[in-house]
Amino acid sequence: MIEQIVKRDGRRAPFEIEKIANAIFGAAQASGGQDYEMARGLADQVEKLLEKTAGDQIxxxxQIQDTVEKVLIESGHARTAKKYILYRNERTRVREMNTRLMKVYEDLTFQSSLENDVKRENANIDGDTAMGTMLKYGSEGAKQFYEMFILDPEHARAHREGDIHIHDLDFLTLTTTCCQIDLLKLFSGGFSTGHGFLREPNDIRSYAALACIAIQSNQNDQHGGQSVPNFDYSMAPGVRKTFRKLFRDNLAKALEVFGADDNNEVDAKTLTERIERETGKWxxxxxxxxxxxxMAAALGETLDEQTVQKCLRFARKYADKETRKATYQAMEALVHNLNTMHSRAGAQIPFSSLNYGTDTSPEGRLAIEQLLLATEAGLGNGETPIFPIHIFKVKEGVNYNEGDPNYDLFKLACRVSAKRMFPNFSFLDAPFNKQYYKPGHPETECAYMGCRTRVIGNRYDPTREIVSGRGNLSFTSINLPRIAIRSHGDIDWxxxxxxxxxxxxxxxxxARFRIQSAKKVRNYPFLMGEGVWIDSDKLGPDDTVGEVLKHGTLTMGFIGLAETLKALIGKHHGESDEAQNLGLEIVSHMRERMDQAGEKYGLNFSLIATPAEGLSGRFVKIDRQRFGVIEGVTDRDYYTNSFHVPVxxxxxxxEKIAREAPYHEMTNGGHISYIELDGDPTQNLEAFEAVVRAMKEAGIGYGAINHPIDRDPVCGYTGIIGETCPRCGRREGEGVPLSKLQKLGLYKHLNSTTLGYHGDPAEEADRQPNTLQIVKD
Amino acid sequence: MQQDQLIGEGVGFERIRRITGYLVGTLDRFNNAKRAEEHDRVKHDVSCCSLEEEHTA
Incomplete structure (x- = not known):
């Protein structure tokens, strides 16, 4: 007679024969059985066998489960035995996952990000902070929950084993990736952040401040980044309103000084209202x-001609000057805000991207110019701003060639990018972007999310091939190199x-789209509640969002084309034309399959050159364990990004540009090419611009130029730093004598908290004035 | 005021790099794979004349 058993955790518990009978009956039911008495009889057999095998041991x-299996098989209940084993395996997996999750939590809790790679999965999340760690607990727990209970087991297995990678799996049941925000639509009539209402802005400073707030609010409703597709057009009305107000204010001052008018403020206001009414202009x-x-004619009713001209000259001169200053301050504050404002419980700052460059109105141009200058100047201590990502839209006839109205801004964009790595450049003349372009309709100018996501074509609604209010819903990447390794060179396979x-x-x-579609407007108080997403303004709080989400993209990505080609034919596309041709065949096949899926389901399936950060090391780690070290394929700690020539x-x-350009056309869900420049590109702006122009001519959609930006926080030097700082001569971690810093004119405040962290006088002296030619209408 | 005081001991250099499209404030935050990738990056030559030499190499 067995009286006790030993549980998994080592504790003892009473032996209950009914539990065994129930487990057998459950397995029998799963294979169509109905007979509980038989299950009970089998349980008795299990007990007898156990008494024999266990002897005196508890x-x-x-041991009990092994015995159940044995009894079931030997007594001819094969199907029930199979179900029982399956059930047992599933329980084991769940138990192991629970243990694994607790291990992950333990590491997150007790290891710093220096030791723990999970905490550094995304470089823009600080995993060492309280909120950063809390976010990771949530994220890791959610991933395991979905893997166990939500995902189709086949999808879960493919993800777990590294055949595919479901990006942002932790948000599987929660939200979508990203959105291109139309600020003008949002600002019109004011908006609510979900925590308070904001009036329509009336000044460039409020326009810029509200732009930040919109980006921040939206960041909390989605798991990806936020993009403004037409930042210049969005800020122009703010500049226009600011100039109008400053012109009136300065006219009032002029009336007092030159016209001896004591009622000047009221007079200026009355006159302004009258002229605006009569002319319909500001x-x-x-x-x-x-x-x-x-205005001159109206002033002439009470003042002499000379005074009238003096007043108008004064009003125009100072309105102009103060508008520029206000715009610079607005853009400076915007850059500062986007680098400091918190989102997602403080673990991140918003992932923000601003597209601009094509608004040729004087107001739009001023906004672009001042944003670029504020970015060039850097943050409080001259640091390079990490956000926003700037994307300068290059367009022939607008800003590409000498004589184009915004050519000066293109040159300025090159200069700033040579120093700060932003802007990146997008090319509206690339045929696959140009096909959507309608002059006078900024919403048809292709825009990019900073990371490279591209959403413009619209199979679901071809009349709405626009950027605003749309974004990616989710994306999943394929482990291309693994397929190549397993093919053993058989291209057909x-x-x-x-x-x-x-x-x-x-x-x-x-499957993921079905989950997303069942969500309601109230799940996204800003994105849907404020009508940011296209057509969501037509929905009520309890409406589901499935129909409007169809404007978004469902996207497949890929990683490691270079390693794939190495595995298939021994060379990658940077070193062989044969490999390049095969590479193009592979990627265009993937694109065709996405187009076919789009056709079949009436949805926007697209192909992206995956922006792999967390993924870059994950696949190769699994593949090296499975297939060993293969030269040129699994011998590094990362797979090469998408279609890039290996770094x-x-x-x-x-040559790199020429090799990568054809892939841009195929990857309609997003792409980027990088060029790494040596040395300090600010000393060679011609070469910098030549690279940008080569990208445009080659048919690249979106490109960026990388160059090292190092900074010594002690003396403030920004540039390239090797072993020692070229300015103060210290090595990393070394101290510099105070007297040396003072001799260099670099040390202002002897205070332990401001120690060394100050502006850069040498850099400030180098800043070039940049006067803007106003284009007359 | 002590003139021989050392300023900045233990302070590292900041090295800003780009990954996936985003800039990152310092290499410390990179995950292991991205650190390896950043370490391997080579520069791309822009002078037209040396281009041919590069190719034959």
Whole structure:
């Protein structure tokens, strides 16, 4: 007679024969059985066998389960035995996952990010802070919950084993990736952040401040980044309103000084209202719209001609000067805010991207110019701003060639990028971008999320091929190198297996879309509640969002084209034309499959050159364990980003551009190419611009130039630092004598908290004035 | 005021790099794979004349 058992945790518990009978009956039911008495009889057999095998020992749970299996099989209940084993395996997996999750939590809790790679999965999240760690607890717990209970087991297995990677899995049941925010629509009539209402802004400073707040609010409703597709057009009305107000204020001052008018403020206001009513115009930055003349005539009713001209000259001069200053301050504050404001419980700052460059109005141009200058100047201590990502839209006839109205701003963008790595450059003349471009409709100018995501085409609603209010819903990447390794050079098998993986990804994206579609407007108080997402303003708080989400993209990505080609034919596309041709064949096949899926489901399936950060090391780690070290394939700690030529491969800039450009056209869900420049590009702006122009001519959609930006916080030097700082001569971690810093003119405040952290007088002296030619209408 | 006081002991250099499209304030925050990738990056030559030499190499 057995009286006790040993549980898994070592504690003892009473032996209950009913538990065994119930487990057997459960397994029998799963295979169609109904007979409880038989289950009870089998349980009695289990007990008898246990008494024999265990002897004096108290049996363990594992021993009991082994015995159940044995009895079931020997008594001819094969199907019930199979179900029982499956159930037992599943329970084991769940138990192991629980243990694993607790281990992850333990490491998150007791290891610093220096020791713990999970805490550094995304470089823009500080995993060492309280909120950063809390976010990781949530994220790791959510991933395991979904893997166990939500995901289709086949999708979960493919993700777990590294055939595919479901990005942002921790947000599987919660939200979508990103959105391109139309600020003008949002500002019109004011908006609510979900925590308070804001009036429509009336000054460039409020426009810029509210832009930050909109980005911050939206960041909390989605798991990706926020992009403003037309920042220049969005800020222009703010500049216009500011100039109008400053013109009136300065006219009032002039009336008092030159016209001896004691009732000047009221008079200026009354006159302004009258002229605006009569002409239908406002005082504007460029002048020449008839307002000044009408105002002169009205002033002439009480003042002599000379005084009138003096007043108007004064008003225009100071309105102009103060508008520039206000715009600079607004843009400076915007850059500062976007680098300091918290989101997602303080673990991050918002991931923000600003697209601009094509607004040729004097107000839009001023906003672009001042934003670039504020970025060039840097943060409080001259540091390079990490956010926002700037994307300068290059367009022939607008800013690309000498004589184009915004050519000066393109030159300025190159200069700032050579110093600060932003702006990046997008190319509206690339054929796949140009096809959407309609002059006079900024919403048809292709925009990019900073990371590279691109959303413009619209299969669901071809009449709405626009950027605003749309974004990516989710994306999943394929482990291309693994398929290549497993193909053993058999190209036909490679494509067959690739197709199987693509089928799986399409299926998984649709499953996730169904979950997303069931969400309601009230789940996204800002994104949907404030009408940021396209057509969400037509929905009520309890409406589901599935229909409007169809404007978004379902996207497949890929990593490691270079390693794939190495595994298939021994060379990558940077070093062989044959490999390049095969590479193009692979990527265009993936694109065709996305187009077919789009056709079949009426949804926006697209192909992205995956922006792999967390993923870059994950696949290769698993593949090296499975297949060993394969030269050129698994011998590094990362797979090469998407279609890029490997970073380690020596290749000229122009050749790299030519090799990567054709892939931009195929990856309609997003792409970027990088060129790494040596030395300090601010000393060679011609070469910098030549690279940008080569990208444009090659048909690249979105590109950026990387160069090292180092900074010594002690003396404030910004540039390239090798072993020692070129300015103060210290090595990393070394101290510099105070007297030396003072001799260099670098040390202002002897105070332990401001120690060394101050502006950079040498850099400040180098700043170049940049006067803007106002284009007359 | 002590003139021989040392300023900045233990303070590292900041090295800003780009990953995935975003800039990152310092290499310390990179995950292991991205550190390895950043370490391997080579520069791309922009002078037209040396381009051909690069290719044959």
């Amino acid at each position: 049996p363990t749970v594992e 005082a504007c930055l460029a002048g020449g719209n008839g307002y000044d003349e009408a 490679f494509f067959e297996d690739l197709d199987r993986k693509i089928d799986l990804v399409i299926d998984q994206l649709l 380690y491969y020596p290749i000229g800039a122009f």
